[in-house]
Amino acid sequence: MSFGFPELAAIRLGFGLSPLMPPPADVEAVLAGPASAGPGPEAMTTEKASAFATRFRELRLARREERPEPPEGQEAERRLGELPVEGLRLRVIRALDDPIGFGERLVQFWADHFTVRAADKMNNALALAFVDEAIRPHVNGRFEDMFLAADTHPMMLVYLDQISSRGPGSPVARRRPDRHFGLNENLAREALELHSLGVGAGYDQKDVRELAKLLTGLSFSHQAGFAFRPLWAEPGAETVLGRAYGGGRRDGLDAIRDAFRDIARRPETARHLSRKLAVHFVSDDPSEDLVEAMAATWRDTGGDLPQVYRVLASHPDLASGLRQKVRQPFDFCVAGLRALGIRGEGIARLELSAFRRIAWGPLEAMGQPWGRPKGPDGWPEAADAWIAAQTLAARINWSLRIPRLLLDELPDPREMLVSAFGGTQSAELAWAVPKAESAAEGVALILASGDFNRR
């Protein structure tokens, strides 16, 4: 059997093949995907998230002061507990209904690149708002806009402790020396090390510190909202990577925007982000040719993402490196549901508890507890980070159990072999599947196979 670009693109750039949707015919069809990855009608906003948080805070206060608990606070607490699971469900639904899948794959890539984690239930809604406000609107735009939106978003300010950072020479620090206000370098360091230039690029601790000073003044609280507070900001200009920013009376946010734009357009950023995209979509060890082609386009276009994606989708490495990558648990679950012919509406109809059994719990067992990555560097890429005894057992068990839970009638494994792989399957799998004792085990064999778990 032969296969071509459509199968390759669906498997490597999307969530795999579906018996319900044709794979993308050409590069243009793939690149149409990200254009529809913007925030949907169900999008969470910082405003709504703050309303939840404020009602929940009132509940906590009432508990502490031993007052009767406000019912709307109890309702907010319940909703905040459910929202991470609902958020995952919305992501699965959009991924299943995206005809190509590339757009939702990119949402996942960028949301992970700019990792945030709600450490307190109070911020569960804000973590969803982060993706809808900082990531989705910019997936098909310019990197510098996403960089600024992500690193100044309230959720990022909270996650990387920017809200507790004060300029050592700021008016508020000088007025209250007893409070020991000081600089927090977390956000500045991750902005350079993880989010743009990459560790090992030519910057030093002084650049981190200067950027941290430039970022002072960014503030957020659920009660007061997002604001730039000049009284918290370090006075004077800051020099980051050899360029001076700020120093004027009222240019706090503008100076930050200028710095982020310049950092986003640097060749080190072009290289770091091109390589990261290539590692995610093509190979744990991508070719120099692919990385340089993407980085060159990044430099030439000032980080215009659709043009960088075009290089990725058109490159011959897309064909040569098939199945070098292991699908991360989220991608695996979506690809599995997609291959079973399940649509978004089928997932939307489930009770939340049933959805927990189908995706939330299994993702945890497969080593990807949703929304709870270890650190700001997000999920690992390497194949061996995802496949170990325990996590592979979770994938095998999912393959055995979930299709029977969701479908009254399982697909014929021989037909599914064709629809799920489009001719890309190995001879071993083609030999094994028809020999399974039952349809359930044949389907499980397909989903648990290396062919299916790699892309």
Add this chain to the structure above:
Amino acid sequence: MLTLDRRLFLKGAALIGCSAAAHPLMSSMTFAALPGENRLVVIILRGAMDGLDAIQPYGDPMLRKLRRSLSVGPENGALDLDGFYALHPRLEPLLPLWQKGELACAHAVSTPYRDKRSHFDGQDLLEAGTGNDLPVDRRVGGWLNRLLQAMPDATAETAYSVGVEQMKILTGKAAHLSWAPRAWLKLSPQAQMLLEHVYHDDPLFRDAAQDATQISAETSDLGKMPGPTADAQALAAFAASRLNAASRIAAFSLAGWDSHANQAAVLGRGLDRLAAAILKLREGLGPNWDRTTVLAMTEFGRTVRENGSGGTDHGTGGALLMAGGAIRGGRAFGDWPGLGEGQLYAGRDLMPTRDIRAYAAWAMHGLFGIARDRLEREIFPGLDLGGDPRMLA
């Protein structure tokens, strides 16, 4: 069981493309002597167990004044231990251990974490084992991993992280194994044979599947326990099965200790599970129980005052529970700070009188011979170990 041939084969497989880190069993190929016969189990109680309720200092008259319905001592069914402390009634199954010298506690302990009272940060710091001065993120591993690095004969099999939950306490440079007892496989023999065929030319999948099948076969009965404490028992039974083989260190966690409201029910369920886990460890370990130390640790204690919902809020000082045949049990360690006016931390919490890490450090000193300066410099950087509490028998 794993054979020598298989290990050598795996070593070869690594050279042809599957990286060494791919396989936890590979990182250390030595068959040198095991790191002794002593065993350490760390149970992380996630959600901040109320130490004042689990081990009730009813001899302090202030306890009764600050708590109306909780921790009211023997008059409400708690089990007197020594005239000052009483065991929560739901820990009654552990009372015989106390009487035999196999259960102890240290009260008024804490990590250096103060004032912010976030579960995540508190647990991260507890598992990192560092002070507040070091950032708690990916740049820091866990203290059990640093212990492994200090054990010259440790192999990947020396330590087990049990359960689906990530145990940061074991993350770091030293290899260890992990498994969730409920991740057992239910493949038919035919499906298993076919899957082996499909994985055959892919070392990453083939080796992981072989390990999964083997561990599942060895522990197939663990997933079948009934009742509300089944998960806790399965974790403990699996840990015991590994500790009876090549492992010497195991870590797992029990969640569900956040008793903001209706603490009697919440804590009762937690204590049932903790007691069941400890008894299952004892049963599973058999004769090895005598060389075992169990430390049940939580991220911080809860407020001394009961709140309006029959619960307690996030606090500071808490209690450490120790169990095992290796400990000098039947006693409460540590200095009692008192619950009176001016004796509370920030006017609301039990005042910590000793760093919980000191107990863990002294246990590791006694069990594995780790030198004091190494404990203070590397494993718990910056910790002052203080005097030896002599907690091991």
